[in-house]
Amino acid sequence: MKWPMHGANPQYIYEKTNLEMPVDAIDFSANINPLGPPPILLEMWNDLFQTVHLYPDPFASRLKEKISNKYGLHPKQLLIGNGAAEIISLLGRILAGKKVLLLQPAFSEYEEVCRINQCDIHHHYLSAETGWELIPSKLEKDIRHVDAIFLCNPNNPTGIYYPKQIVEELLAICKKNNCYVILDEAFYDFVIGYEDMLPLLKKFSNLIVIRSMTKMYSIPGIRLGYVVASEELIVQLQQFQSQWSINGIALRVGELLMGQETFQNKTQSYIEEEKERLFSFFRKAQFAYSNSAANYYLLRDTRLTDQKDFLTFLLNNGIIARHTYNYPSLEGEWLRFAIKSRLENQQLQGVVAKWKQSHPLSL
Ligand SMILES: Cc1ncc(COP(=O)(O)O)c(C=O)c1O
Structure with missing residues (x-):
């Protein structure tokens, strides 16, 4: 079937x-927040209508500024996406024809996007018997031969969270081998005691972080996510994005959600x-x-x-x-x-x- x-x-x-x-x-x-969207969205719903007759800001400047202020980033390190799914699909374009390692089990969209872009796909299987434990040194042999690796943290579908020390170990091995780490943090904001991985961007230019606003804020119908990476990579990704990809309501919603701790x-x-x-x-x-x-x-x-x-x-x-x-x-x-x-x-x-x-x- x-x-x-x-x-x-x-x-x-x-x-x-x-x-x-x-x-x-x-x-x-x-996997959407059972509490529904934050009340502020309903309160502001009529105001959001005011954005409908305008073209959205193609640079998403205000939202980028809010995100970068919140997380201590430079706006040029950011690209807003029509959901994290769009970001994954843009990454697929720059990975076209390249060798990619997927840690299985993983979000199925990685494989789909890599397949469409004729990537050479390799798998490393994490085992249920060890609780899907990730030991970066065990990956080194595979990493030597690939251009990028996807790591979802916490992982979808297992929900296993890999602490910063493991992510850092993986980044170091990948950096040594000229390999990008695509860290998908679509569900990071559900993790109690999550350790901020964004500061690792300073040390590791091979780190790409994807985030989704869909899950925590229960807005899968709005479509909003973003990617944080080096300025050069953001420029490359942007070239593949269609104009006005993120609609005006989504941009405004993103701004409202930034203060929802x-x-x-x-x-x-x-x-x-x-x-x-x-x-x-x-x-x-x-x-x-x-x-x-x-x-x-x-x-x-x-x-x-x-x-x-x-x-x-x-x-x-x-x-x-x-x-x-x-x-x-x-x-x-x-x-x-x-x-x-x-x-x-x-x-x-x-x-x-x-x-x-x-x-x-x-x-
Ligand atoms: C791990 C992971 N990354 C990215 C996405 C895409 O999220 P979005 O709804 O923001 O496009 C999903 C959606 O299920 C997901 O599970």
């Missing part, structure tokens, strides 16, 4: 599996509390889960190798999980779930309990 490429838009997984989507189905396949802290606490409750439930139910630092996690019924029956049961009961068939090394042996609201997480627990009850023996 051809599974949907990504989470979200759950109608497609029901279509592909020939199942009927319950009207009250809950989508756990998109309280919202971010509230979200982190909420997610942490839900995660503890969920993981305690899964432990008791003898399910395996990834030790996620993010707002999503991998889960598996250890009695199954392929989780298809479990996934189908969930879909029939209105719970939409993200399959992992297009994650090399996971290959359907895990399912990914977003951490959602208390009530929704409880509904998930209810359906998982029902699955265990109706499938009590070894499968």
